[in-house]
Amino acid sequence: MYKETKFYKMGTVISNRVFGKHVDEVLLAAFQEVERLEGMLSRFISNSEISKMNHLSGIGYQQVSSETYELLSNGVNFSKLSNGCFDITIGPLVDFWRQSKSNRTQPNHYELKSILPLVNFIDIEFDECKKTVALKKAGQSIDIGGIGKGYAADKVIEVFKKYGMESGFTNFGGNVAVMGVKPDNSPWNIGIRHPRKENSIIGVVSVTDKSVVTSGDYQRYFIDNKGNRYHHILNPCTGYPSESGLISVTVLADSSMEADALSTIIFISGLSNVKKYLNVFPGIEVILIDKELNVYISSGIKDCFKTTKNIEVNIL
Amino acid sequence: MKSINEVKIKRKGKKKMVGWSIAIVFIAVLGIGGTIGWSKVSREHIEAKSLPLDGVDFNKLSDGTYIGEYEGGMYKWRTNKVQVTVASGKVTDIKLISSKELSENNTYHIDLYNRVLEEQTLKVDTISGATLTSKAYLQGIENALKQAQK
Structure with a gap:
């Protein structure tokens, strides 16, 4: 028996599907888990641990749960590894762009540059014994947007396992994690959205026990009053939406959090740096699409990735 | 007593009314016929659109x-x-x-x-893509409700 639920949380649509007994209980538990994580990690919920920490920026330390501590430490590790292409202190920059989006105005370059020094993961101070965390400068803020959905997807899969499910998936608005094989023992077929054709896919990857996360420039964006288009994946170094030549980056990994962070990092770093990440994380696979709609994949998935008609694949 | 002129005018009026009635009946027949016809055609379009291939599991086909x-x-x-x-x-x-x-x-x-x-090779269970925003869904609902408002 299988069942699927859909709900709105963490700013997106989340669907969970499980096969097994007691599907209603497990789906309810999965929903409650997402609600709990959102309450702990969202900076848009005023009493979340992250919000409290952001309010104390430049003032002092905030006590956090071991989960939040772990997530923040992981976030900083990804920042170090990517030389700042990924930064969880990106909050002030995200706020700046959100403001521009709601006003539909061209972002003020000088204002943007004045905000940029606030974005720096080096300013997060950790006290491991006390499990407290602080932001050094006033006005700094944590935004776990680049890692939080992956982290939560891993937690949902943990819930499925705790309830004895053998098969299922969770999809956080495009951020997918699958568990096991399908009940007929075949792998899960995950469509990869076409970055330029709406309601269309560019290919299908068949996987078991994997997370498949895509970063693309096509979903969250805005057009200002001068007609310039800005997508939502910000390069913390320049302050502007990333222009690396890649328009869609899919990462397959065992950990959804890892896939989430690495899809953003590779999107910003560009095609020329992808080999470095494939070496550092030998377990991952990638599907990259550039502006000219050329498709590149890592060699490990050449047998389980199929594209739609007339699309050629280059193997990295 | 009515004058001859008065009677003539009334007759003319009656003729006009009959003419209008015929026209209205004609339009109504056309309209009803058209609606029935269109509803049949559109039903067929809906049928064609919704014809499923979902009943077939492409992973389980015998040669x-x-x-x-x-x-x-x-x-x-x-x-x-x-x-x-x-x-x-x-x-x-x-x-x-x-x-x-x-x-x-x-x-x-x-x-x-x-x-x-x-x-058959592209049958998918779920789709990975750039994170959808729930705001887009809410916007859809909002647009629908705007039409509902007078």
Whole structure:
């Protein structure tokens, strides 16, 4: 028996599907888990641990749960590894762009540059014994947007396992994690959205026990009053939406959090740096699409990735 | 006593009314007929759009050649017979054997058959993509409600 639920949380649509007994209980538990994580990690919920920490920026330390501590430490590790292409202190920059989006105005370059020094993961101070965390400068803020959905997807899969499910998936608005094989023992077929054709896919990857996360420039964006288009994946170094030549980056990994962070990092770093990440994380696979709609994949998935008609694949 | 002129005017008025009545009845008949006709056609469009291939699990096909028939459309004018070949568990060929509607020169069904051949390898369980925003969904609801408001 299988069942699927859909709900709105963490700013997106989340669907969970499980096969097994007691599907209603497990789906309810999965929903409650997402609600709990959102309450702990969202900076848009005023009493979340992250919000409290952001309010104390430049003032002092905030006590956090071991989960939040772990997530923040992981976030900083990804920042170090990517030389700042990924930064969880990106909050002030995200706020700046959100403001521009709601006003539909061209972002003020000088204002943007004045905000940029606030974005720096080096300013997060950790006290491991006390499990407290602080932001050094006033006005700094944590935004776990680049890692939080992956982290939560891993937690949902943990819930499925705790309830004895053998098969299922969770999809956080495009951020997918699958568990096991399908009940007929075949792998899960995950469509990869076409970055330029709406309601269309560019290919299908068949996987078991994997997370498949895509970063693309096509979903969250805005057009200002001068007609310039800005997508939502910000390069913390320049302050502007990333222009690396890649328009869609899919990462397959065992950990959804890892896939989430690495899809953003590779999107910003560009095609020329992808080999470095494939070496550092030998377990991952990638599907990259550039502006000219050329498709590149890592060699490990050449047998389980199929594209739609007339699309050629280059193997990295 | 009514003058002759008065009587004439009234008669003219009656004639006008009869003319209008005929016109209104004529328009109404056209309208009703059109609506019924359109509803039939649109029902057929809906039927065509919603014809599912979902009932087929492309992962579980036995090899062989199969003939399928479908009596579709108003007055069964879309009746067609098709031959499907499955080899190594995959649909390898689809041929139209007979059709009421299509002549040999008419080939638009070929595109459709190619789509089926393509789709069997592209049957997906879920889709990975840049994170959707729930705001887009809420915007849709808002736009719908705006139309509902006077």
